Amino acid sequence: NAGVTQTPKFRILKIGQSMTLQCTQDMNHNYMYWYRQDPGMGLKLIYYSVGAGITDKGEVPNGYNVSRSTTEDFPLRLELAAPSQTSVYFCASSSQDRGNTIYFGEGSWLTVV
Amino acid sequence: QKEVEQDPGPLSVPEGAIVSLNCTYSNSAFQYFMWYRQYSRKGPELLMYTYSSGNKEDGRFTAQVDKSSKYISLFIRDSQPSDSATYLCAMTDNYGQNFVFGPGTRLSVLP
Numbered sequence: 001n002a003g004v005t006q007t008p009k010f011r012i013l014k015i016g017q018s019m020t021l022q023c024t025q026d027m028n029h030n031y032m033y034w035y036r037q038d039p040g041m042g043l044k045l046i047y048y049s050v051g052a053g054i055t056d057k058g059e060v061p062n063g064y065n066v067s068r069s070t071t072e073d074f075p076l077r078l079e080l081a082a083p084s085q086t087s088v089y090f091c092a093s094s095s096q097d098r099g100n101t102i103y104f105g106e107g108s109w110l111t112v113v
Numbered sequence: 114q115k116e117v118e119q120d121p122g123p124l125s126v127p128e129g130a131i132v133s134l135n136c137t138y139s140n141s142a143f144q145y146f147m148w149y150r151q152y153s154r155k156g157p158e159l160l161m162y163t164y165s166s167g168n169k170e171d172g173r174f175t176a177q178v179d180k181s182s183k184y185i186s187l188f189i190r191d192s193q194p195s196d197s198a199t200y201l202c203a204m205t206d207n208y209g210q211n212f213v214f215g216p217g218t219r220l221s222v223l224p
Binding site for chain 2: 004031033040041042043048052078090094095096100102103104105106107109
């Protein structure tokens with residue numbers, strides 16, 4: 001029962017560095033999402049994808065990029081990390097064929113110093 | 114007006130109490146309603162899922178949806194310390210592409 005798998009779980013980045021958060025799902029879901037969650041602020045949508053080759057911006061896309069080359073994978077790229085990107089990031093997936101519910105990964109805790 | 118509002122908490126109750134968690138929403142297109150439980154340092158975990166109006170029960174948990182009032186609730190009976198977590202409400206429309214989340218209510222059940 002892998003579901004949505006994210007790596008790494010924890011990472012410390014220096015200002016200006018770049019990194020990629022990996023996300024893969026084995027449920028054959030067509031929709032995938034990246035959220036960030038800051039204390040007391042709820043989940044904010046960064047980017048989403050409705051299928052391989054199709055991505056779109058969410059509420060807070062600045063400083064991030066995504067790609068979706070396969071149904072399973074949806075990596076999130078952080079370019080030129082800034083302290084404001086210190087957060088916990090959640091990858092999620094959903095499918096209309098699965099009752100319109102969304103399933104989350106375990107999260108990636110990122111600190112930019 | 115925010116699209117989804119949730120009782121902010123935090124909420125502390127003694128073990129065995131009945132807990133009521135609530136969300137209100139503004140978009141009448143929402144048809145699918147979910148409750149997620151999120152433990153500290155973990156991802157949100159789907160707890161209850163309801164389509165349209167009505168009640169759904171699963172063990173100690175009951176989800177209620179009142180679409181006429183745009184109001185959803187999660188009841189926890191005989192609450193346990195293991196229920197201590199943040200609870201998020203979520204909803205989406207028939208397209209199931211965009212999900213809207215409440216900010217969460219932190220619940221502490223004291224032994």
